[in-house]
Amino acid sequence: MIGNKIQPYKYSMKIGTLADFELSGSSLVGFYLVPPKNAITLENMIMHFKIQFDASSAAGDRKINRIVVTDNSWSVRTDGSEFRADYFRPLTVDLTADGNRIIDFKMDVTSLINKNNADYAEQYGADPVDINWVFVEMPIGINDLATAGVIKLWKVEGLYTTKGIR
Amino acid sequence: MSDTGQKDKGYPKTDLDDRDFDIVLLYGGSGKFACITPLGATYEVYAIEVPKHLIFNRRLLLQNITLGFDPHTDAGADPDCPNTPGSRVPWYLSFSADGVLTEDEMAQGVEFNQAPPFDIEVQANSLPQPTDAGWDNKIYVHLYWGNASYVSYGLPTLQLVKHDYDIKI
Numbered sequence: 001m002i003g004n005k006i007q008p009y010k011y012s013m014k015i016g017t018l019a020d021f022e023l024s025g026s027s028l029v030g031f032y033l034v035p036p037k038n039a040i041t042l043e044n045m046i047m048h049f050k051i052q053f054d055a056s057s058a059a060g061d062r063k064i065n066r067i068v069v070t071d072n073s074w075s076v077r078t079d080g081s082e083f084r085a086d087y088f089r090p091l092t093v094d095l096t097a098d099g100n101r102i103i104d105f106k107m108d109v110t111s112l113i114n115k116n117n118a119d120y121a122e123q124y125g126a127d128p129v130d131i132n133w134v135f136v137e138m139p140i141g142i143n144d145l146a147t148a149g150v151i152k153l154w155k156v157e158g159l160y161t162t163k164g165i166r
Numbered sequence: 167m168s169d170t171g172q173k174d175k176g177y178p179k180t181d182l183d184d185r186d187f188d189i190v191l192l193y194g195g196s197g198k199f200a201c202i203t204p205l206g207a208t209y210e211v212y213a214i215e216v217p218k219h220l221i222f223n224r225r226l227l228l229q230n231i232t233l234g235f236d237p238h239t240d241a242g243a244d245p246d247c248p249n250t251p252g253s254r255v256p257w258y259l260s261f262s263a264d265g266v267l268t269e270d271e272m273a274q275g276v277e278f279n280q281a282p283p284f285d286i287e288v289q290a291n292s293l294p295q296p297t298d299a300g301w302d303n304k305i306y307v308h309l310y311w312g313n314a315s316y317v318s319y320g321l322p323t324l325q326l327v328k329h330d331y332d333i334k335i
Binding site: 014033038077133135 | 244248
């Protein structure tokens with residue numbers, strides 16, 4: 001008789017937190033949460049993002065257009081067309097800043113991730129590996145600002161399955 | 167039992183940890199930096215003025231400077247630019263007396279397919295002479311690459327380093 005016993009993988013939680021990061025000349029900001037070296041899959045991902053736009057930014061640019069999870073670099077051209085990576089999952093959020101020029105939100109991006117993209121790379125560009133890279137897309141006008149604002153907090157939490165049986 | 171290959175060892179933990187995350191800034195919109203652009207033409211002709219009383223062109227030494235003319239096929243868009251250099255393509259250098267290439271002048275042309283910088287030494291037999299039809303005291307330099315969509319960081323010009331000639335006394 002063959003016994004069948006479910007053997008759950010070990011779970012591993014990873015958290016990365018960025019605080020008081022001055023944003024300059026970029027409308028596409030990416031956060032790569034480095035997985036544990038023995039990760040197999042990424043099961044869940046949650047993020048908390050808070051930005052205060054600089055007073056010099058145009059009121060119409062104090063906005064977050066989309067949250068994007070991708071596996072490589074990408075861009076939005078001035079004509080609005082896009083250069084997309086192979087894996088590209090955008091979610092339009094259209095969040096606008098409050099009277100203090102702040103956008104503060106928390107969301108579960110699990111539905112956007114590719115669970116199998118849990119390869120380990122110490123940093124982006126080190127190796128052509130499959131990663132889950134979370135982007136916040138702001139209007140293109142942000143590109144031209146020397147000081148676009150300050151990312152007060154960007155916390156990303158990932159729940160990974162890792163090698164080894166519990 | 168299956169073997170997971172995991173080897174847990176009881177080494178003491180250090181305070182140093184792997185990095186937890188990496189922040190990357192990308193740029194929406196093209197042309198933010200010095201993007202390479204298509205040449206937009208298939209050839210370039212420009213003139214080198216020579217002394218009025220010149221009677222014989224002996225030698226011309228030109229240099230394709232660092233970051234000089236280096237045509238490539240257009241490999242299309244990347245995240246930063248709408249055009250990127252693909253593979254290097256050959257280009258041809260010829261000279262004429264009147265700015266219009268004849269078949270003979272074209273046949274004396276030289277093909278280049280290498281990265282700058284490099285020197286180009288041109289001897290008298292490849293240069294236009296005052297006895298040629300249409301001579302107006304200029305040596306016309308023709309650069310031909312044949313495809314307007316090719317891209318190059320450097321402009322299609324060559325630096326004049328030395329010009330040896332005979333003059334009427």
